[in-house]
Amino acid sequence: MELFDRIIFGFSVALLPINLLYGFVGTLLGTLIGVLPGLGPVATISILLPITFALEPQQAMIMLAGIYYGAQYGGSTTAILVNLPGESSSVVTCIDGYQMARQGKAGLALATAALASFMAGTFATLVIAAAAPQLAEVALEFGPADYFSLMVFGLVGAVILARGSVVKAIGMILIGILLGTIGIDVNSSVPRFTFGIPQFGDGIEFAVVAMGLFGIGETIANLSRGEAARTSVKDFSGLWPKLSDLRAIIPPSIRGMTLGSALGILPGGGPILAAFSAYSIEKKVAKDPSRFGNGAIEGVAGPESANNAAAQTSFIPMLTLGLPSNAVMALMIGALMMQGLHAGPQLMTNKPDLFWGLIASMWLGNLMLVILNLPLVGIWAKFLTVPYRFLYPGIILICCIGVYSINSSALDVMLACLFGLIGYIFHKLECEPAPLLLGLILGPLIEENMRRALLISKGNFETFIARPISLSFLILTAILIVFLAAPRLRSTRERAFQEQS
Amino acid sequence: MKVRLTTDLFTGLLFLAFGIFVIVYGSRYPLGTTARMGPGYFPLVASSGLSLLGVVLVARSVIRETSAEVSGINLRPMLLILFGTLAFGLLIERVGFLVASFALVALTRFAERDVRLAETAALAAGLTAFTAAIFWYALGMPLRLVVW
Numbered sequence: 001m002e003l004f005d006r007i008i009f010g011f012s013v014a015l016l017p018i019n020l021l022y023g024f025v026g027t028l029l030g031t032l033i034g035v036l037p038g039l040g041p042v043a044t045i046s047i048l049l050p051i052t053f054a055l056e057p058q059q060a061m062i063m064l065a066g067i068y069y070g071a072q073y074g075g076s077t078t079a080i081l082v083n084l085p086g087e088s089s090s091v092v093t094c095i096d097g098y099q100m101a102r103q104g105k106a107g108l109a110l111a112t113a114a115l116a117s118f119m120a121g122t123f124a125t126l127v128i129a130a131a132a133p134q135l136a137e138v139a140l141e142f143g144p145a146d147y148f149s150l151m152v153f154g155l156v157g158a159v160i161l162a163r164g165s166v167v168k169a170i171g172m173i174l175i176g177i178l179l180g181t182i183g184i185d186v187n188s189s190v191p192r193f194t195f196g197i198p199q200f201g202d203g204i205e206f207a208v209v210a211m212g213l214f215g216i217g218e219t220i221a222n223l224s225r226g227e228a229a230r231t232s233v234k235d236f237s238g239l240w241p242k243l244s245d246l247r248a249i250i251p252p253s254i255r256g257m258t259l260g261s262a263l264g265i266l267p268g269g270g271p272i273l274a275a276f277s278a279y280s281i282e283k284k285v286a287k288d289p290s291r292f293g294n295g296a297i298e299g300v301a302g303p304e305s306a307n308n309a310a311a312q313t314s315f316i317p318m319l320t321l322g323l324p325s326n327a328v329m330a331l332m333i334g335a336l337m338m339q340g341l342h343a344g345p346q347l348m349t350n351k352p353d354l355f356w357g358l359i360a361s362m363w364l365g366n367l368m369l370v371i372l373n374l375p376l377v378g379i380w381a382k383f384l385t386v387p388y389r390f391l392y393p394g395i396i397l398i399c400c401i402g403v404y405s406i407n408s409s410a411l412d413v414m415l416a417c418l419f420g421l422i423g424y425i426f427h428k429l430e431c432e433p434a435p436l437l438l439g440l441i442l443g444p445l446i447e448e449n450m451r452r453a454l455l456i457s458k459g460n461f462e463t464f465i466a467r468p469i470s471l472s473f474l475i476l477t478a479i480l481i482v483f484l485a486a487p488r489l490r491s492t493r494e495r496a497f498q499e500q501s
Numbered sequence: 502m503k504v505r506l507t508t509d510l511f512t513g514l515l516f517l518a519f520g521i522f523v524i525v526y527g528s529r530y531p532l533g534t535t536a537r538m539g540p541g542y543f544p545l546v547a548s549s550g551l552s553l554l555g556v557v558l559v560a561r562s563v564i565r566e567t568s569a570e571v572s573g574i575n576l577r578p579m580l581l582i583l584f585g586t587l588a589f590g591l592l593i594e595r596v597g598f599l600v601a602s603f604a605l606v607a608l609t610r611f612a613e614r615d616v617r618l619a620e621t622a623a624l625a626a627g628l629t630a631f632t633a634a635i636f637w638y639a640l641g642m643p644l645r646l647v648v649w
Contacts, residue, residue, distance in 0.1 A: 054640065054641075054642070167558055168512055170550075171512070171551055171555070171558075174520075174547050174551040174554070175516075175519060175551065177547045178519075178523055178544060178548060181547075185540040187538075187540070188531075188539060190530060190531075190540040192527070192530060193523075193527070193544075216582060220578050220582045220583075220612075223578035223582070223613065224574075224575030224577075224578045224579065389610070392609065392612075393605070393606040393624065393625075396582060396605065397589075397602055397605055397632055398632065399586075400605060401602075401636050401642070404590075404593055404644075405636070405642045408643055410591070410593050410594045411590075413590030413593065414591075416586065417583055417587050420583060420586060421579070421583055424579055428572065428574060429512045430508045430512075430569065431512055447543045450543070451543075454535050454536055454538065455536060455537065457536075459534060459535035459536030459537075461535070
């Protein structure tokens with residue numbers, strides 16, 4: 001019954017009025033920005049991140065988590081109503097959700113997405129509460145060599161499951177790692193790559209990089225693509241599903257949430273992969289697969305529950321091992337660092353209120369989304385009809401205010417401008433910027449653990465294979481690399497990502 | 502032989518340039534030994550790897566012709582968004598938030614073609630007032646509205 005004690009403790013924290021308020025504000029803001037086409041959770045969180053810096057760690061994390069689900073949910077709304085994915089994991093929802101909307105079942109599609117997400121959210125919250133403490137306990141035994149191997153495993157996993165070219169993804173990670181070396185070296189106090197600029201001594205803020213690449217860079221990309229014609233569906237009748245609809249929603253939701261919860265824990269896994277896998281499973285188990293693509297309700301329920309479950313369970317490796325499985329989790333680790341906290345096994349013992357409060361707030365956040373968004377969907381749809389030309393100057397302005405407010409530094413704003421340019425170049429070169437963010441967050445940790453491990457072993461590299469935990473991670477990494485190199489499997493991977501483009 | 506300007510080629514050159522720059526610039530930091538690594542060790546390993554990947558990409562772009570060609574760069578939105586951000590950075594500490602924000606909105610608005618001056622001025626004033634109300638007044642962020 002320890003599990004329930006912990007969950008009740010979590011709720012006693014999450015239900016504090018101040019935490020409820022920030023959770024609510026987070027989900028609301030997240031939905032608001034996430035509804036905008038072209039802005040996914042990573043961009044949304046990057047843009048809104050600085051607002052949370054002034055808060056206490058507990059409220060900041062609860063608000064950020066709220067922003068995350070809000071952005072996810074907002075993305076689905078856009079996908080269903082205008083056939084434009086707000087983020088990559090709702091690409092799948094576009095397929096059948098928009099078809100349902102065109103057949104006059106927009107309300108039902110939105111309700112399906114909300115209910116499937118809520119069911120998955122409830123399940124994933126329980127999975128986290130049950131699995132996280134066990135994992136944290138194991139992780140307490142980790143030495144520097146083990147951490148090094150774990151992070152390498154995490155990065156390789158992120159590459160495999162990333163979209164696009166593998167070589168480019170590895171290169172982006174390395175660029176991130178190199179950017180992470182800017183600043184004063186902890187061991188020797190030598191300032192590295194600071195180019196004589198004193199402000200670079202503490203390294204470059206990851207929020208500046210994230211905001212430049214995702215906030216500014218994506219806006220330029222959106223603008224240069226030109227505005228796509230938007231035809232928003234305006235009829236939301238049938239928001240409340242009938243009993244027969246519920247019967248159609250529940251089985252695919254259960255399949256989706258089970259699959260999503262498992263995939264979310266994997267390094268590199270997360271909502272996108274989960275949504276695509278769930279869609280193909282639904283297509284396989286369906287009696288009549290031809291309905292898919294023409295407004296099949298399972299094609300909305302399965303992927304929506306899977307992506308929400310994965311979005312939540314990806315918190316498990318982040319909170320317990322300090323390992324971000326995707327770019328959103330890298331942002332979360334960065335946010336914790338800015339609060340002076342380190343993600344990892346100590347977090348649960350040192351800050352139980354933050355840890356359990358965050359987990360309980362996840363469920364509350366999901367509940368708020370259902371209660372809020374179904375009645376408010378008319379407002380979101382109105383927001384969608386605001387022309388982009390009124391929105392993007394505001395987005396850039398909020399980015400700049402956010403960047404400036406981190407350190408009251410005008411230099412940071414110019415640096416964000418530079419990363420905006422770099423982000424646009426990456427976009428043109430078809431390089432996903434997400435692995436760069438993972439490298440930037442994990443780089444300093446990898447270096448520190450590698451140096452410490454080799455110091456302990458007196459320069460002997462065998463330490464990485466002598467320790468069983470480290471060895472297991474390296475074997476897993478090797479398996480991933482074999483998977484990556486095998487031509488037959490590689491073509492499967494390419495096919496799996498083909499549908500996305 | 503005609504060189505195709507593919508994304509692979511440019512990415513490779515970019516990786517190579519960045520990697521070599523770090524190798525050269527980083528050569529001033531002592532390497533140390535594996536047991537006691539100096540500040541130059543880790544950056545050298547990472548930048549060598551990056552340069553190697555650059556070579557792989559350039560070679561691949563010559564041998565295989567699978568990667569897409571780079572599409573044209575749309576200069577207008579790129580430059581105006583960047584100018585707007587830069588203007589904000591340059592003005593915020595010299596003349597204060599109100600002017601910096603107004604300049605940012607006005608400049609970025611020109612990233613699109615059909616610009617109406619009155620509409621842009623109204624948008625700039627509105628967004629400036631709105632964000633000042635939220636970030637300066639309500640959230641108490643340390644923004645100086647006007648610098649004398």
